[in-house]
Amino acid sequence: MSELLREHYTRLAEKYDDFLYYSPVFVRALTMKIVEKLELQPDDVLLDLACGTGMYSVDILKQVSLKRPVQAVDPFAEMLAAIPAGCGLTPICMDALAYSENHNGYTKAFMKEAVHHVDDKAQLFANIYASLPKGGAFLLVHVPPTIRYPLFDAALERALNWHACPDELQAMLRDAGFTVEHDFLEYPHAIPKVKYFAMVESQYMTLLSSFSPEELAAGLREMEARYMDEEVLEFVDHFDFITARKV
Numbered sequence: 001m002s003e004l005l006r007e008h009y010t011r012l013a014e015k016y017d018d019f020l021y022y023s024p025v026f027v028r029a030l031t032m033k034i035v036e037k038l039e040l041q042p043d044d045v046l047l048d049l050a051c052g053t054g055m056y057s058v059d060i061l062k063q064v065s066l067k068r069p070v071q072a073v074d075p076f077a078e079m080l081a082a083i084p085a086g087c088g089l090t091p092i093c094m095d096a097l098a099y100s101e102n103h104n105g106y107t108k109a110f111m112k113e114a115v116h117h118v119d120d121k122a123q124l125f126a127n128i129y130a131s132l133p134k135g136g137a138f139l140l141v142h143v144p145p146t147i148r149y150p151l152f153d154a155a156l157e158r159a160l161n162w163h164a165c166p167d168e169l170q171a172m173l174r175d176a177g178f179t180v181e182h183d184f185l186e187y188p189h190a191i192p193k194v195k196y197f198a199m200v201e202s203q204y205m206t207l208l209s210s211f212s213p214e215e216l217a218a219g220l221r222e223m224e225a226r227y228m229d230e231e232v233l234e235f236v237d238h239f240d241f242i243t244a245r246k247v
């Protein structure tokens with residue numbers, strides 16, 4: 001676990017939902033697709049790997065009455081602390097790879113916006129394949145390397161090597177034994193400029209935490225000049241949905 005990641009998520013945990021929940025409509029758009037891709041049924045046991053504050057599983061449970069609690073795994077206690085009590089999630093403070101080594105019992109799993117944090121993805125995918133029953137599925141919801149966020153140029157450029165490549169993820173999942181399907185969802189955001197700039201200043205993405213304070217300040221000046229006539233920033237968020245099935 002890198003120091004950058006640890007510092008980023010322990011610092012961001014309290015503000016995570018303020019910055020990244022966006023709206024109930026946004027979360028529901030994603031969770032409806034997660035439910036559909038995983039073909040979730042009440043008898044399933046769901047693993048939310050790198051669950052963060054659990055907001056996606058909480059919304060999934062409003063749509064599917066799972067009989068057993070969601071296994072909500074994240075290595076940072078500060079993120080897990082934001083999961084509301086009694087909401088049907090069992091928080092488990094553990095790294096994704098470590099969890100995948102020794103745990104099974106789940107029939108469906110998903111990992112949203114986190115696979116780029118795992119170094120040994122091939123081992124993670126092999127462990128999940130081994131743990132799932134036949135008919136089980138593992139879904140990656142992931143922002144691709146090319147992003148269309150209203151960020152400064154150096155950040156957009158660094159994202160190209162920060163996020164995982166969807167083609168490479170699919171190849172690795174196939175190598176692990178899965179049958180793989182690739183789909184995507186595009187969500188149009190409209191965010192007040194003041195709010196988005198505050199998010200960037202607070203380094204709301206790990207990518208932004210990799211810039212020094214001076215680089216970040218220069219980036220914000222670049223954004224200020226570029227969007228000086230805008231009050232609201234409109235941009236499209238693209239999420240790859242990579243469904244890996246064990247047939």
Ligand SMILES: C[S@@+](CC[C@H](N)C(=O)[O-])C[C@H]1O[C@@H](n2cnc3c(N)ncnc32)[C@H](O)[C@@H]1O
Pocket residue numbers: 005009020049050051052053054055056073074075076079094095096097111112113114117118
């Ligand atoms: C961008 S957040 C996504 C959180 C949540 N899935 C969501 O979409 O709101 C990335 C999450 O990955 C977690 N994470 C970072 N490294 C991890 C690792 N090695 N294993 C499991 N989770 C990790 C972070 O703590 C954080 O909660």
